[in-house]
Amino acid sequence: MLFFTLEELKELYLNVIKIGEALLDSRGIFWEATQLTLALTAVSIFIAIFIGLFFALLKISNIKPLEYVANIYIFIVRGTPLIVQIFVFYYGLTEIAMISGFWSATLGLAFHNGAYIAEIFRGSIQSIGKGQSEAGRSLGMNRSQTMTRIILPQAFRRALPPLGNQFIIGLKDSSLAAFIGLAELFGVATTMGANSFDYMTWLLVSAVWYLVLVLLLTLIVGAIEKKMAVSD
Amino acid sequence: MSENKEMIRVEKLNKSFGDLHVLKDIDFTVNESEVVVLIGASGSGKSTMLRCLNFLELKNDGKILIKGKETDPKKDDLNKVRQRVGMVFQHFNLFPHKTVLENVIEAPIQVKKLKKAQAIEEGKKLLAKVGLADKADEYPARLSGGQKQRVAIARSLAMKPEIMLFDEPTSALDPELVGEVLATMKELAQEGMTMVVVTHEMGFAREVADKVVYMHDGRIVEVGEPNELFDNPKEVRTQEFLSSIL
Numbered sequence: 152m153l154f155f156t157l158e159e160l161k162e163l164y165l166n167v168i169k170i171g172e173a174l175l176d177s178r179g180i181f182w183e184a185t186q187l188t189l190a191l192t193a194v195s196i197f198i199a200i201f202i203g204l205f206f207a208l209l210k211i212s213n214i215k216p217l218e219y220v221a222n223i224y225i226f227i228v229r230g231t232p233l234i235v236q237i238f239v240f241y242y243g244l245t246e247i248a249m250i251s252g253f254w255s256a257t258l259g260l261a262f263h264n265g266a267y268i269a270e271i272f273r274g275s276i277q278s279i280g281k282g283q284s285e286a287g288r289s290l291g292m293n294r295s296q297t298m299t300r301i302i303l304p305q306a307f308r309r310a311l312p313p314l315g316n317q318f319i320i321g322l323k324d325s326s327l328a329a330f331i332g333l334a335e336l337f338g339v340a341t342t343m344g345a346n347s348f349d350y351m352t353w354l355l356v357s358a359v360w361y362l363v364l365v366l367l368l369t370l371i372v373g374a375i376e377k378k379m380a381v382s383d
Numbered sequence: 384m385s386e387n388k389e390m391i392r393v394e395k396l397n398k399s400f401g402d403l404h405v406l407k408d409i410d411f412t413v414n415e416s417e418v419v420v421l422i423g424a425s426g427s428g429k430s431t432m433l434r435c436l437n438f439l440e441l442k443n444d445g446k447i448l449i450k451g452k453e454t455d456p457k458k459d460d461l462n463k464v465r466q467r468v469g470m471v472f473q474h475f476n477l478f479p480h481k482t483v484l485e486n487v488i489e490a491p492i493q494v495k496k497l498k499k500a501q502a503i504e505e506g507k508k509l510l511a512k513v514g515l516a517d518k519a520d521e522y523p524a525r526l527s528g529g530q531k532q533r534v535a536i537a538r539s540l541a542m543k544p545e546i547m548l549f550d551e552p553t554s555a556l557d558p559e560l561v562g563e564v565l566a567t568m569k570e571l572a573q574e575g576m577t578m579v580v581v582t583h584e585m586g587f588a589r590e591v592a593d594k595v596v597y598m599h600d601g602r603i604v605e606v607g608e609p610n611e612l613f614d615n616p617k618e619v620r621t622q623e624f625l626s627s628i629l
Contacts, residue, residue, distance in 0.1 A: 285439055286535075289540055290490035291466035301494060304480050337473035382480050382522040 167196045173352050174359060178341065181360055184339040186363070191253070193326040193337060194261035202261060203268025208298075212271045213226055221269065228266035234327050236263050256328035264321045271317060275310035276302060308379045315372030319365050326361075336360050388415040389451060390546055391436060393589070396445035398431055405431045407601040409445070413525040413594075415576040420588040420609075423598035424624065431580045432598070433548050436579065437468040450545070466494060469539035473551040475531040477538070483510065487538045488500045496594040502541075505556070509537040513567050529560030534566050540571075547571065549580040583629065589613055595623045 155163070176182075209221040240259035244250045279302050285298035329338030337373070340357035346351035391413040392559055394482065398406040405428045413419050421429040434440040435447065438454065438461045446453055450506045452462050478486050486503040487509060497505075512534040523531055539547060549568065553561040565587050572578055574589050577589050590594050597605045597612065597620075605612060605621045616622045 280476075282472060282474055282476040283478065286472065286478070287490075288462075289437055289439065289465055289470040289472075290538070291462045291494045292490060293462050296493050301478055303477075308480065336477075362551065382482075383524055 169356050170352055170359075174356050177353075177356060180339060180343075181336065181356065184235070184334055184336045184357075185364065186323055186358055187253075187333060187335040188322070188360075191257055191260065191328055191333070192318070192322045195257045195325070196264060196321050198257070198261035199264035199268050199321070202265030202271050203365060206265065206269035207272035207276060210269065211276060220290050225266045225269060228263055233259075233263050233324055234330060235287060237327055252328075252331050252333055254331055256325070256331055260321060260325060260328070263324070264317060267317050267320075268314065270345050271310050271313045272306065275306040275313075278309055311372065311379065315376075316367055318372065322364060322368060389413075390415050390417070390449070391579070392446070392448040392451075393436075394446040394448075396432075396435060396447065397443050398428075398440060398558045400437060405601050406435070406442075409601075409603055410619050411596060411603060411606065413577060413579055414480050415577055417593045418578045418580065419594045419596060420592040421579065421581045421596045421598060422583070422588060422624075427598040428601040429506070429549050429598045433550050433579060435469075436546075436548055437465050439470070450564055455483055462494070466542050467544055468548060469542060469544035470548045471532070471535050471550065471552050473522075475528070475535045475555075476533055477535055479523050482520050482522055483515065483526070483534050486523070486534060487541045490538070491541050501606050506537070506541060509540050512532070512540075512570075513537045514563075518549045527560060528556045529563045529599050532556065532564045534604065536564075536567055536571070546577045546579070549578065549582065551581050551583070553584060583611070583628070597624065599624070 204219040206224055209217040212218065235255055237259040240262065241252065241255040244255050244258065283301055283305065286296050287301040288294075292300070325335060326337035328335055330342060332338070334342070336357045340353040341350070343353040343356075347353070389412055391411075393409055393411050396406055396409040397404070409428075409432060411419075421432060425430050431440055435442050438447075439457055447482050447545060448454075448465060449468065450461070454461070466512065478489065481489065483507050484503065487506040488497075489497070491497040491502045491505070491559065507516065507519060510519055512608050515530060515533055515535055518526060518530060518534070523534065526534065536547075536552075552568065553564050561584065565584060568578070568580070568587070580587075580592070592609045595607060595609050595612045596603055597616075597618075599620050603614060605618045607617075612621065616625055
């Protein structure tokens with residue numbers, strides 16, 4: 152009644168062992184690559200949060216030209232593949248300035264994630280009831296005080312679950328930086344694969360690293376959500 | 384009490400939302416320490432009227448004078464005016480991410496640049512005044528509706544307003560919680576606060592109001608002292624409204 156023959160099971164077992172050994176043996180070089188992946192992700196998401204907040208505020212500004220600017224930005228980002236955006240940043244930026252591959256990729260990723268984060272922030276800001284800003288205004292607070300003290304703290308909390316999701320997407324999308332020559336996780340995996348003629352092993356090794364990183368990120372976002380839920 | 388000192392004067396106030404003409408040639412005055420209650424069916428414009436008084440809604444036409452000074456939303460700093468005119472909302476609108484005390488001290492610190500220690504001291508006094516000293520560190524989600532509304536009143540008072548507006552302050556409350564909020568408001572009235580109250584609580588109007596204003600279809604139909612207006616309404620519309628609710 153077995154789905155596999157004994158022979159096949161043995162082969163599967165050996166393969167798992169092999170990947171496990173590869174994972175251990177290569178931990179030094181993959182740890183280096185992981186640090187690059189984390190740096191790409193963290194810096195690009197950090198910048199993207201500011202880009203996102205900026206364009207979200209443009210979108211809700213009720214000033215038509217500013218709304219158009221935000222809409223065009225979001226349209227371009229959502230309408231073109233990330234890999235195209237990264238290459239445009241890579242070739243475009245290196246044309247006009249001395250800029251490293253790391254910064255081309257980081258800025259490309261920030262530009263890309265910023266659009267999605269802008270929509271997340273816009274939605275969460277608009278989900279805060281009108282009564283909140285009226286309460287702030289009725290106490291004599293001005294527009295920016297009401298926004299920064301009353302609306303944004305609540306909106307940010309509501310944005311956390313979708314933001315966490317976007318961070319995870321950003322982390323995995325950073326793998327595209329390999330195509331402009333960065334030795335981050337996916338880049339190292341393909342190089343190792345090419346050198347050993349064994350792509351599968353090294354891609355799976357990188358997949359394990361990605362899984363661990365996503366797991367950690369999920370736990371961190373979950374902890375922040377829990378911490379911010381004290382007022383419920 | 385200087386009965387004649389005018390706090391609010393409204394002249395020929397008109398307000399429309401698109402094609403809907405909500406306030407039509409409203410004239411009325413509120414003197415210092417007076418409690419004016421606005422009554423009328425829903426849709427009669429009483430809440431809009433109230434919201435015009437602290438410029439949450441902007442008039443289309445007419446004049447609004449606060450303490451004799453006309454306010455022009457285009458030129459004047461409305462934030463300054465709003466500091467003097469407090470407002471309590473039907474749905475409380477407490478800041479859910481802040482504790483009760485933080486709700487109360489937020490505006491004094493941000494707007495009046497009060498020192499935090501002083502704001503806390505004053506805030507605690509106000510919470511004690513509305514009977515919620517023990518709830519200072521709770522979040523609003525933990526409070527009952529009546530407690531929330533009393534915090535909202537304390538929050539408004541923290542700005543030391545000269546006028547308080549109440550927009551159906553007890554309409555969202557369970558019946559058994561209405562009393563505590565009305566008691567707080569009554570206390571405030573007795574201390575001489577100038578108040579404009581939109582409410583369906585006719586008992587409160589009768590007991591506390593100096594003047595009752597009946598509105599219908601965007602117009603003021605009748606103004607009078609509570610006994611006079613409730614017991615001997617002159618206008619047919621007022622009679623009909625009162626007989627429909629009593």
